[in-house]
Amino acid sequence: MDGRTRRRADTKQRLYEAAVELIAEQGFSATTVDDIALRANVAKGTVYYNFKSKNELFEELLRHGVELLTAGFREAVEGLPPREAVGALIRTQLEYIRRYRAFAQLLLSEMWRTNREWHQTLILLREQAIGVIAETVQAGVDSGDLPDDLDVRVASAALFGVGLVVAVDWLVFQPERPIEDVEESLKAIVRRVG
Amino acid sequence: MDGRTRRRADTKQRLYEAAVELIAEQGFSATTVDDIALRANVAKGTVYYNFKSKNELFEELLRHGVELLTAGFREAVEGLPPREAVGALIRTQLEYIRRYRAFAQLLLSEMWRTNREWHQTLILLREQAIGVIAETVQAGVDSGDLPDDLDVRVASAALFGVGLVVAVDWLVFQPERPIEDVEESLKAIVRRVG
DNA sequence: CTTTTTGAACTGACTGGTCAGTGCAAAAAG
DNA sequence: CTTTTTGCACTGACCAGTCAGTTCAAAAAG
Known part of the structure; x- marks a missing residue:
C-alpha cells in the first residue's frame, strides 16, 4: 500500500469513526453530513469524494x-x-x-x-x-x-x-x-x- | 365523558398509534409530523392542538x-x-x-x-x-x-x-x-x- | 505529473411549527 | 319546544429554517 492509499484509508477510517459515534448518539436521520465531516476533521467535499452518499457511508x-x-x-x-x-x-x-x-x-x-x-x-x-x-x-x-x-x-x-x-x-x-x-x-x- | 372529550381522546389515540408505527419503522427523526397526521387521518394542525411538539408527543x-x-x-x-x-x-x-x-x-x-x-x-x-x-x-x-x-x-x-x-x-x-x-x-x- | 483534499457557495426539496379561519355539539336564552 | 350563542376541536395553507447533495477552483500531498 503506497502513501496515497494509506492516507486515503486513514481518511475513510476517521469518517467511519465519526459517523458511528454520531449515529449511535443521535440516530441516522438526525446526524448530518456536515456533523460527520466536522468531527472527522475533514471537509464536506471529502465525504463525497470517498463515499457516494450518506446512505452508502x-x-x-x-x-x-x-x-x-x-x-x-x-x-x-x-x-x-x-x-x-x-x-x-x-x-x-x-x-x-x-x-x-x-x-x-x-x-x-x-x-x-x-x-x-x-x-x-x-x-x-x-x-x-x-x-x-x-x-x-x-x-x-x-x-x-x-x-x-x-x-x-x-x-x-x-x-x-x-x-x-x-x-x-x-x-x-x-x-x-x-x-x-x-x-x-x-x-x-x-x-x-x- | 361527553362527546367532545371522547372525540378528543379518540384523536389522541389515533395519533399515538400512527406515531408508534411510523417511528418503529423509520425512527424518530425520519418520521415527519405530516406522516403522522396523514396516517392518523387528521390535519397537521390537530397534532399541534393535542401536543405541544413532536418531541412531547x-x-x-x-x-x-x-x-x-x-x-x-x-x-x-x-x-x-x-x-x-x-x-x-x-x-x-x-x-x-x-x-x-x-x-x-x-x-x-x-x-x-x-x-x-x-x-x-x-x-x-x-x-x-x-x-x-x-x-x-x-x-x-x-x-x-x-x-x-x-x-x-x-x-x-x-x-x-x-x-x-x-x-x-x-x-x-x-x-x-x-x-x-x-x-x-x-x-x-x-x-x-x- | 496524478491523486486526494479543501472550503465555500449554491440549490431544491423537505420539515417543524404557526395561525386565521371553519364546523359543530352542547349550553343558554326565549 | 326553537333559536341563538359559545367555545372546543380541528383544518390546511403558509413560513422560516435545515439538510443532502453538487460544483468547482485551488491547494496540498505523493
Whole structure:
C-alpha cells in the first residue's frame, strides 16, 4: 500500500469513526453530513469524494463493523472444544462491544427496524453473525454437550441478541462494573446453552 | 365523558398509534409530523392542538406504553408465589410485545440511545419497569427459590432486556412461530432465574 | 505529473411549527 | 319546544429554517 492509499484509508477510517459515534448518539436521520465531516476533521467535499452518499457511508460502515465481529468470533472458537466454545463467543462479544461500544449501540438501534433502505443489508449481516454462532452451537448439540431438542437457529439468534442488550445496557447504565462481572451474569443467565 | 372529550381522546389515540408505527419503522427523526397526521387521518394542525411538539408527543407516548406494561406486570404477579411469578412476568412481557409490537420495536431502538432530549424520561421509565421485575426477583431470593448471590438489579435488567430482544426478534424474523415456542425457548435460556 | 483534499457557495426539496379561519355539539336564552 | 350563542376541536395553507447533495477552483500531498 503506497502513501496515497494509506492516507486515503486513514481518511475513510476517521469518517467511519465519526459517523458511528454520531449515529449511535443521535440516530441516522438526525446526524448530518456536515456533523460527520466536522468531527472527522475533514471537509464536506471529502465525504463525497470517498463515499457516494450518506446512505452508502452508513452501509459500508455496517458491513465493516459486522465483518470485524464475525472475524473475531471465528478466531475465538478456532480449535476449541464445543464445551468451551460458546463461552468464548460470549467473552468475545463482550470485549468487542466494550471496544466498539458506539457500533454496538447503533446495531442495537437499527437491527430490528424494518422499512429502511439498508434493511436488506442488515438481514444479511445478521445472518452472517448468527451463522458463526450457529455453527458452534450445532457442534455442541452434535457432541452431546447441548440438549438435542434445542432449536439451533433460535438459540443462536437469542444468544446474539442477549449478548448485545446486556453488554450495551452495561456500558450505558453501569459502566463502572468490571467486564468479568457482566460475563458472569450473562453466563448465569444463559446457563443452559452457554 | 361527553362527546367532545371522547372525540378528543379518540384523536389522541389515533395519533399515538400512527406515531408508534411510523417511528418503529423509520425512527424518530425520519418520521415527519405530516406522516403522522396523514396516517392518523387528521390535519397537521390537530397534532399541534393535542401536543405541544413532536418531541412531547413522543415522550407522552413512551410514558403511556411503559405504564401499560408495568401495570400488566403488577397484575400478573398479584398474589403469585415467587416460584411462579417470574414465569408469569416472562409470559406477560411476551404477550404485551405481541400485542404492541411496534411499541416494543421502538423501545428497543431508543432505550440505549444517549444524548437525545428524551433520554432522562427513558431512564425513569426503564427504572419503573425494571423495578417491578426486581421486586419479584427479590421475593424469589428471599424465599430461597433463587440463589442469594444473585445481583437482583443486574438480573432484573437482563431479564427485561432479554425478553425484549427475543420477542422482537421473534416477531420480526420468525412471526409464524407460536408464542408457546418462544416462551419455551426464552425460559430455557433464562433457566437460572426464570 | 496524478491523486486526494479543501472550503465555500449554491440549490431544491423537505420539515417543524404557526395561525386565521371553519364546523359543530352542547349550553343558554326565549 | 326553537333559536341563538359559545367555545372546543380541528383544518390546511403558509413560513422560516435545515439538510443532502453538487460544483468547482485551488491547494496540498505523493
